[in-house]
Structure formats: structure tokens, C-alpha cells
Amino acid sequence: METPQSEFFGGVRAELPLMVGVVPFGFIFGAVAVQLGLPASITQAMSSVIFGGSSQFLAAPLIAAGTPGALLVLTVLIVNLRHALYSASIAPYLEKLSPLWKGVLAYLLTDEAYAVTIAHFQQKGDAKHRHWFMLGAGVTLWTMWQLSTAVGIFVGAQLPPEWSLDFMLPLTFIAIVVPVLKHRAYVIAALVAGAGGVIAYGLPYRLGYLVAALAAIALGLALEERWKRR
């Protein structure tokens, strides 16, 4: 018989191995954001209020460039839209919970917490206290993300700008994007988005990258569709 405690610590244990990947990212985010000139308070608030790795990485250079708030919120929204899929996938398992539980678990619903939780939820057996497992996984990730951001902010603030540590940001993006380019539709979409970002660079309010990305998504979908039919 699983108890709330055993489920909670089960979630903590399942989440811990993922910290090897999460902690360096939190550290780099904190260090790069302050190197880009963001205030320490705003940097830490991004990790706790937005709490979404890739959207924070994208938002940091946009804030540094003085992008208007509405466009920044729209970008974060588009990048985090995939979490709606996680929400849909996990919803049936949280149906009977109180609104407070649903709110807390929704706040903690990130890529890494979703990955271990859905695997646990789909197992057979005693499901009564399983939401505690998700809480354990989510709280573990949240805590480590805040701590690694804080350490990154502290270290980043000590390092001189001549070290060009802000370059770790495009390098991190490259390391995330390139291995995902499995199908040629993705390769072409990435190339078009990159070229479009350069061509549309001069658009007002830094709208260029968004226009380029949306055009590349439409093209990628069309190409995928076309190649699938043949």
C-alpha cells in the first residue's frame, strides 16, 4: 500500500537523475542573463515565475535588447505552448483532485516533471496517492532550478564581460536544436527560419524572428505533408 510519503519520495528519487541535465542549464541561464545585463532580481524571478527553461533562455536576450513586453509575452507563450499537450495527457489522472492541487501541479508541469510522472501514472496498481509522486518530482525540479539559477547569477556577476560568456547562449541553442534535426523538413525549416531572421532583422519591435519562425513552421508543415503523401 503506497502512502503519500512513499509516493512523494518516489517522485523525488525518479527526478534526481534528471538533475544532471537540469542543473548546468540553470547555472548557464543565471550566469548568461546577468552577463547580458539583466538585473539579478529579474533573472531569479524568471526562474521562479515563468519556470520554463527554453522560454527563459529565449526571453533573456530579448529583454536585454529592449523588446516590447507584449512581444516578449507572446514569444514565451508560443515556446511554452507544447505544455498544453502535457496538460491534456496528464489531465485524466488529476481529475478528482481539488482546485488547489490542480493549480499547484499545473505550475510544476515542466518537460522534466512530466516525463517521469506520466511514466509512473501509466503503471498499473495502487493509484490513490499518485499525485504526491508528481508533487515530489515537481518540487525537486523547482528547488534545483532555483538554486542553480542563483549560483549562476552569483558566479556570472563576478566574471568580466571580456570573457564573452553571453556566447554560451547561442551555443546552448545550437546544442538543443541540431540533434533534433532528424527529418529534412526540420532541416529546411531551421535554415529558412535562420535566413528569415537575418532578412527580417530590421523589422520594428524585433518582430523579425517571430515572423521568420512562423513562416518556417508553415513551410515545414507543408513540406512534411507533401513528402508523407508520396
Added chain:
Amino acid sequence: MEATLGLWLTILAAGVATFLIRLSFIAVHGRVIMPDWFNRALTFVPVTVLSAIIVPELVMTDGVVNFSPLNARLIAGIAAILVAWHTKNVMVTIVVGMLLLWGMQYFFG
């Protein structure tokens, strides 16, 4: 840069938007089935948005296209793409990219 009220409100709005996305189906459990094109479009989002932001950072210097072999960010970026392709390792990609950037800045900067 100052932590202005406007910046705080922007972060708050981005956080609320993200929270509402995550809450969406958990709160309104209506078994809404997303159209297939929407799901597929989402898989293109990270690749395209990141590329649209990275490439100008590598190719442009102060807002002007700079394909010079002395453009340290461009050369280090291309090398990082090749390293990422072969190793699929985040840390190796970052280390190689930074070392190349520093090297080029040291010799040509």
C-alpha cells in the same frame, strides 16, 4: 539595466501565460482533441524559433551581415553546429564553441 515596474509586469504576465497553458486541460477536462496539424506545428516551434534567433547572432555584427572568416562568432558557431551534430552532447558543444571563440579573439581580436 533597471528592474523597472514594466519589466516586472512583463515577467509576471509571461509567468501567468505559461501557468494558464499548463493548467488548461487539467482545469477544463473536456477531452478536447487537438487537430493534427496543430500538434505537428508544435514540433517545429523550438527548432524554428531558436534558429531565427541564433543565426542573426552568428551572422550579423552590430546589425550588419558579416560573412568574414574573421567573424569569431560565426566560425565558432559553425564549428559548434558540426560538434553538436556529431556528438549530440550539450557540454562538449559549449566547451568547443567557447574555446574556439576565445582562441579567435586572442589571435585576431
